[in-house]
Amino acid sequence: MGAPKMTVSRTAGADVLVIVPARNEAANIDDVIADLRAHAGPCDILVVDDHSTDDTAARARSLGVHVVRLPYNLGIGGAVQTGFRYARRMGYRHALQFDGDGQHAADQIDELLTPLRSGLADVAIGSRFLAAGGFRGTGMRRVGMRMFQWLSRATSGIRITDTTSGFRAYRAPAIRFLVDRYPSDYPEVESITHLARAGFRIVEVPARMRERQAGTSSIGLKRTVYYLVKVSLASVVSAGRPRKPRRDEQARADARKRA
Amino acid sequence: MPDFSDVQTTRIQHIAIGLCVILIASVIGLIRKGRLREEYAFIWFGSALTLLFFSVFRRAFDAVARFLGIAYGPSFLLLVILFSGFLFLVHFSIVISRHTEENKRLAQEVAILQKLAEKTDADHGGAKDDR
Numbered sequence: 001m002g003a004p005k006m007t008v009s010r011t012a013g014a015d016v017l018v019i020v021p022a023r024n025e026a027a028n029i030d031d032v033i034a035d036l037r038a039h040a041g042p043c044d045i046l047v048v049d050d051h052s053t054d055d056t057a058a059r060a061r062s063l064g065v066h067v068v069r070l071p072y073n074l075g076i077g078g079a080v081q082t083g084f085r086y087a088r089r090m091g092y093r094h095a096l097q098f099d100g101d102g103q104h105a106a107d108q109i110d111e112l113l114t115p116l117r118s119g120l121a122d123v124a125i126g127s128r129f130l131a132a133g134g135f136r137g138t139g140m141r142r143v144g145m146r147m148f149q150w151l152s153r154a155t156s157g158i159r160i161t162d163t164t165s166g167f168r169a170y171r172a173p174a175i176r177f178l179v180d181r182y183p184s185d186y187p188e189v190e191s192i193t194h195l196a197r198a199g200f201r202i203v204e205v206p207a208r209m210r211e212r213q214a215g216t217s218s219i220g221l222k223r224t225v226y227y228l229v230k231v232s233l234a235s236v237v238s239a240g241r242p243r244k245p246r247r248d249e250q251a252r253a254d255a256r257k258r259a
Numbered sequence: 260m261p262d263f264s265d266v267q268t269t270r271i272q273h274i275a276i277g278l279c280v281i282l283i284a285s286v287i288g289l290i291r292k293g294r295l296r297e298e299y300a301f302i303w304f305g306s307a308l309t310l311l312f313f314s315v316f317r318r319a320f321d322a323v324a325r326f327l328g329i330a331y332g333p334s335f336l337l338l339v340i341l342f343s344g345f346l347f348l349v350h351f352s353i354v355i356s357r358h359t360e361e362n363k364r365l366a367q368e369v370a371i372l373q374k375l376a377e378k379t380d381a382d383h384g385g386a387k388d389d390r
Contacts, residue, residue, distance in 0.1 A: 048370075068374045071366050082367040089371065184363065 015093040016043040016113065019083030021076055022100025023050040026059050032102050033063045039106035040098075046086055047100065050079040056100070076166075077187035084170075084178045096169035103209045104167045112169045115203045122174045122200040125160060125192075126167030126207030144228055148189045155235045156196035160204060163189045167207050174200050183234065186227050190234045197238070275314035282307040302347065 018036055022029055029047065036045055045065040049057040051073040060067045068082055080097050087095040094116055098104050108126060115121040148163040166188060170178065177198055183190045196202055286303045289295035295303075313320045324335035 066374065068370045070370045074363055074366060078363050078367065081363075082370055085367050086371050086374075 010090045010092070011044050014042055014044045017083065017087045017090070017092040017095045018043050018045045018098050018109070019080055019087070019095055020045060020047045020098050020100045021050060021079035021083070022047055022052065022056050022060070023073070023079070024052045024054050024056060025100040026052070026054040026056045028102040029056055029059050029100055030063065032098070032100055033060065033065055035102075035106040036098065040109045043109075044092070046083055048079040048082045050074055050076070075185040077182055077184040080187065081178065081182040084175050084182065087175050088172075088179050093172055094169055095175050097166055099166050105208055105210065108167075108207050112167065112205050112207070115205065116169055116171050120201070121203040122171045123195055123202040124169045125162060125165050125202065125204050126209075127162035127165060127204040128207060128209050129161035130204055130206035131208045132206065144224065147228070148231065151232060151235050152189055152192050155238065156193045158196050158202060160192055160202065162204065163192060165207070167209065186231050189231045190238065193235050193238050272314055272317060276311065279307055279311035279314055283311070302350070306343070
């Protein structure tokens with residue numbers, strides 16, 4: 001730890017790491033990076049290439065951002081967790097997830113970070129439901145989202161409207177927690193439960209999201225059922241797990257120190 | 260009860276004892292070749308020795324069954340086999356889960372270290388303002 005070499009690639013003064021998980025997003029990555037550079041404010045960008053079969057990593061490198069390429073496919077959770085690991089190692093104060101498919105908007109990053117910077121929360125989640133104009137979704141997806149809302153509330157004790165949102169920002173104590181505990185696939189709903197039960201304060205911030213620009217979503221129709229069952233089971237099981245007060249206290253102590 | 264099947268019983272007993280000895284020998288062999296970790300060898304040793312014990316003292320099994328209130332010995336045997344098979348499978352699931360987690364962590368660390376190594380290389384050219 002702490003060796004000077006390790007901090008070589010962190011931009012002086014930058015305390016925010018934008019984690020961009022990307023798998024086969026060569027068609028989108030240019031726009032995503034351009035958007036971040038134009039609107040994200042001072043930050044370092046880390047593209048985590050989840051072993052793409054296209055040239056996502058090469059394109060990202062040519063744009064001059066930090067790139068980590070996983071030696072094999074770990075899934076979205078494993079990719080984002082790689083970012084957490086990197087953020088912890090490099091000592092960033094904040095890390096945020098910004099998907100590589102172009103569905104998130106970089107000009108909203110500042111708003112997402114505001115509650116963290118002011119010490120109001122450890123985790124901020126961008127919510128489509130709270131955004132002006134709102135978000136409805138259709139059919140099966142809507143039913144699923146309702147179910148997750150209810151499930152998340154039942155297992156975490158807090159009300160999150162957009163439980164599947166991947167647009168999230170974390171403070172260092174939450175990052176340290178997630179390095180050790182973050183589900184590999186479909187991590188969004190489950191991680192809310194883990195974080196809430198570990199005593200981290202979670203807030204939602206309104207956020208618009210775009211339809212994906214190109215390529216296909218990682219969640220195909222046939223995996224939706226698996227998604228529902230897996231997430232439900234995982235959330236319920238982790239709710240039955242005893243809370244860890246020591247982590248909780250640690251997190252609060254950290255929060256007080258930073259505030 | 261007249262023990263009219265004594266010859267056959269003895270024969271099958273010999274076969275069972277022989278198989279148990281082979282099992283124990285192959286477990287030892289696997290450990291010596293380094294192909295089986297000791298922590299898993301304990302399971303197989305325990306199983307083989309238990310089998311050996313009941314092969315030698317065949318009536319002990321019936322005695323245990325009767326003690327537990329199971330009238331028919333073979334059904335007790337079935338219960339034991341099913342239950343221990345189930346336990347082994349759970350155990351291996353736990354081991355696999357742990358390995359998956361460790362493997363994931365290793366992959367993440369490797370990817371990060373590779374990136375840091377590249378950065379050091381890139382300082383000799385090719386690195387832009389690196390934001």
